[in-house]
Every structure is written in structure tokens, then in C-alpha cells.
Amino acid sequence: MKQLALLSFLFFSLSFFPQETEDYMDLLSDTIWLNASRKKIQNKDSAVYFAILSKENPESQKVISKTYFVSGQIQKVVNYSSLKPKTIDGKYQLYAENGQLLYDADYKNGKRHGQLLTFWKNGTPKRIDNYQDGEFINGTCFDIDGKEIEYFPYLIEPKYKYGEEALMRYLRKNTFYPPELSHIVGGKVVVSFFVDIDGNIVDVKQLKTSLIDAFDEEALRVVRNIPKGSFIPGKRDGEHVRFRMRMPINFKPSFLKQNNK
Incomplete structure (x- = not known):
């Protein structure tokens, strides 16, 4: 399977506090x-x-x-x-x-x-x-x-223990471009997850689809497989809390390495 080299890697947090995330916010009603x-x-x-x-x-x-x-x-x-x-x-x-x-x-x-x-x-x-x-x-x-x-600071975001460059290298090494899609121009998947108070990635979900199932599944797989405890937990007002994060992953054939895994 051919290895994916990411053109760019964007990684940023979306703190769930104090943003509203409830599913009732479009309602004006009684209790x-x-x-x-x-x-x-x-x-x-x-x-x-x-x-x-x-x-x-x-x-x-x-x-x-x-x-x-x-x-x-x-x-x-x-x-x-x-x-x-x-x-x-x-x-x-x-x-x-x-x-x-x-x-x-x-x-x-x-x-x-x-x-x-x-x-x-x-x-x-x-x-x-x-x-x-x-x-x-x-x-x-x-x-x-x-x-x-x-x-x-009031908010301190989670960080990959070994630095952002190391996280980029991990993704480059472990994210693969499905060979059956070599004729596809590419796609972008946005994955959301939480970093818990122990530095583990949990509740991994697809936030934005590439409209191609194989890309979506591969993006979810590589994020779920990031080793446990790889992150320094985030803090809110001095206390460790779960942080919601999101990670865009770009699949671009023009940046594929030619070797097969």
C-alpha cells in the first residue's frame, strides 16, 4: 500500500467551554x-x-x-x-x-x-x-x-508530547493512500476527538467527510491508532479537563511516495 505524505498538517483545538454544544439550542420552548x-x-x-x-x-x-x-x-x-x-x-x-x-x-x-x-x-x-x-x-x-x-492562562491546550513535527512524521508514516483510489485527485477528511485527562485520544468521529468512504475510514483509523498517553493533557483554569480537538487530513496523490508498504 502506498504511503501518504501530507502536504500540510493543521492541528488546532476547539475548546468545548464556554462554547455551547447542546443539541437544543435552536429551540424556544418550555422546559x-x-x-x-x-x-x-x-x-x-x-x-x-x-x-x-x-x-x-x-x-x-x-x-x-x-x-x-x-x-x-x-x-x-x-x-x-x-x-x-x-x-x-x-x-x-x-x-x-x-x-x-x-x-x-x-x-x-x-x-x-x-x-x-x-x-x-x-x-x-x-x-x-x-x-x-x-x-x-x-x-x-x-x-x-x-x-x-x-x-x-485560563486555557492550556493539549500538546503532543514529542512536538508537532514528530506528530506530523507519525501521520506521514502511518497514513496510507488506498491504492484502489490512485485515479482519484484526492480528498480531505476532518476528524474530531477528545484528549482526556490522561492524554489519551477518545471518542474519535468524522466531522467532515471527503465523500469517499476509503479516505474517511483511513483517516479515522490512523487517528484512533495514535498510542495512548501521547498527549500532555489540557487544562482549564489550572485543572486537567477533556479537550475537543479536530484534525484535517489531506489525501493528495501528487505527494505520494513511490514505495509500497
């Missing part, structure tokens, strides 16, 4: 019951959360999304200037089940604009970051007792 993954369900007895979406007024495009724990305690409040396209505008807030505010950020036209505040569970400020039109300006971090500490 929406949600499971732990915030997917809409019909059986309220299995719900972990419920949400209510409402317009600021009938003529306005502005929408307020409020998510609650099943206990009735508010869990999240997000303001949108519109849902199509989905644009956060105003406050985005997250709460613990005891009512403690954990995250409070200002947005303008879909970008952070103003302050991003996070809090320890005891209510002590954890960070105060300032943004303008989506650009980080400055920030301060604090320990649980309120003492200022060395600053660390």
Missing part, C-alpha cells in the same frame, strides 16, 4: 430536559439538567438560555444576540449546585470583551482576566486563600 451530556431527552426522570430558552421580547433576536440542576438551582446563564448564527453577547455565568458563582465572563459579538472572573468553591476569586474584542489584555491569579500567585 427542555437534558442528560449529563446536555443532550435533549424525553424522560425527565433521567434528566440531570433542564433548560429554558426565552427571547428578550417577541421582536428581538436576543435570547437568554438558562440551565438548571434538577434541584431547581441555576447552573448556567448565557445571553445571545442571536442563535443563527449563534453569538454570545452579554453575560456568560456558571454556578455550582450550592449556588456559588464559579465563572462570570462578559462577551460582545461572540468574543470575550471585559472581565473573565472565576472563583474557588469557597467563593474566593481565583482569577481576574481582562479582554478586549477577544484579545487577552492582562490578568491576575489567586490561591484559595486570596493570595496573588504566578499567573497561568
Whole structure:
């Protein structure tokens, strides 16, 4: 089987927080019951959360999304200037089940604009970051007792342990162009996955098809076979979290090596 040499390799993360990923965001209705993954369900007895979406007024495009724990305690409040396209505008807030505010950020036209505040569970400020039109300006971090500490970024993306060049080499070596498709000009597949808190790739899915099954299957195969623990886990506000990533893989016959595997 001929080996694929990638013309280019693009690798970048899509943090799932604070972006909305729920499948109910096009709905304006009464109570929406949600499971732990915030997917809409019909059986309220299995719900972990419920949400209510409402317009600021009938003529306005502005929408307020409020998510609650099943206990009735508010869990999240997000303001949108519109849902199509989905644009956060105003406050985005997250709460613990005891009512403690954990995250409070200002947005303008879909970008952070103003302050991003996070809090320890005891209510002590954890960070105060300032943004303008989506650009980080400055920030301060604090320990649980309120003492200022060395600053660390709110989001730290996962990284391949051995560097991006090594990851590119791995893909070049292990991604193959199906020989039965040598007459095809090429294709591009976008694969999504999560890097978990142990640095493993999980939940690999096809985000964008090449419209050719063999390309799609090969892209999924090579990503799934990346060895466990190959990534340094990402962090959000100093804590390891799952990060959603996406990886475009280009199949280009003009860049095939001539040797067979």
C-alpha cells in the first residue's frame, strides 16, 4: 500500500467551554430536559439538567438560555444576540449546585470583551482576566486563600508530547493512500476527538467527510491508532479537563511516495 505524505498538517483545538454544544439550542420552548451530556431527552426522570430558552421580547433576536440542576438551582446563564448564527453577547455565568458563582465572563459579538472572573468553591476569586474584542489584555491569579500567585492562562491546550513535527512524521508514516483510489485527485477528511485527562485520544468521529468512504475510514483509523498517553493533557483554569480537538487530513496523490508498504 502506498504511503501518504501530507502536504500540510493543521492541528488546532476547539475548546468545548464556554462554547455551547447542546443539541437544543435552536429551540424556544418550555422546559427542555437534558442528560449529563446536555443532550435533549424525553424522560425527565433521567434528566440531570433542564433548560429554558426565552427571547428578550417577541421582536428581538436576543435570547437568554438558562440551565438548571434538577434541584431547581441555576447552573448556567448565557445571553445571545442571536442563535443563527449563534453569538454570545452579554453575560456568560456558571454556578455550582450550592449556588456559588464559579465563572462570570462578559462577551460582545461572540468574543470575550471585559472581565473573565472565576472563583474557588469557597467563593474566593481565583482569577481576574481582562479582554478586549477577544484579545487577552492582562490578568491576575489567586490561591484559595486570596493570595496573588504566578499567573497561568485560563486555557492550556493539549500538546503532543514529542512536538508537532514528530506528530506530523507519525501521520506521514502511518497514513496510507488506498491504492484502489490512485485515479482519484484526492480528498480531505476532518476528524474530531477528545484528549482526556490522561492524554489519551477518545471518542474519535468524522466531522467532515471527503465523500469517499476509503479516505474517511483511513483517516479515522490512523487517528484512533495514535498510542495512548501521547498527549500532555489540557487544562482549564489550572485543572486537567477533556479537550475537543479536530484534525484535517489531506489525501493528495501528487505527494505520494513511490514505495509500497
